[in-house]
Amino acid sequence: MIRDTAVIGAPRARAGSSRRQRGHRNPTDAWLLxxxxxxxxxxxxxxxxxxxxxxxxxxLGGLGLWSLLDGFFLTRRLRRINSGRL
Incomplete structure (x- = not known):
């Protein structure tokens, strides 16, 4: 019976790493979108x-109002995501 399923030589996953973590987001891409x-x-x-x-x-972006307000806060949101503070 196999008890340990780790593959020899395979990198181990770090504690707390998961697919749900947000990685670095490019500010130019976010602004263009x-x-x-x-x-x-x-x-x-x-x-x-x-x-x-x-x-x-x-x-439709709160009929444009919500989308307009997002323009004021987009840089701050990007900084928080890219620094790891959600």
Missing amino acids: WMFFGWLGLHRYYLGDWKKGLAMTLT
């Missing part, structure tokens, strides 16, 4: 906020 598709919330999907992205898609 906001400028051209902000009313659909695509920048929210890119940042990993799929629930808010879906809400923006269904309301």
Whole structure:
């Protein structure tokens, strides 16, 4: 009976690492998504906020108001995600 399923020589997963962790997000990509598709919330999907992205898609960016406000807070949100503080 095999008790240990680790493969010899395979890298071990670090504690706390998972697919759900958010990696580095490119600010240029986020800003371009906001400028051209902000009313659909695509920048929210890119940042990993799929629930808010879906809400923006269904309301067309809060009829533009929510999308406009996101432009003021996008840089701060990117910094928080890229520094690991969600």
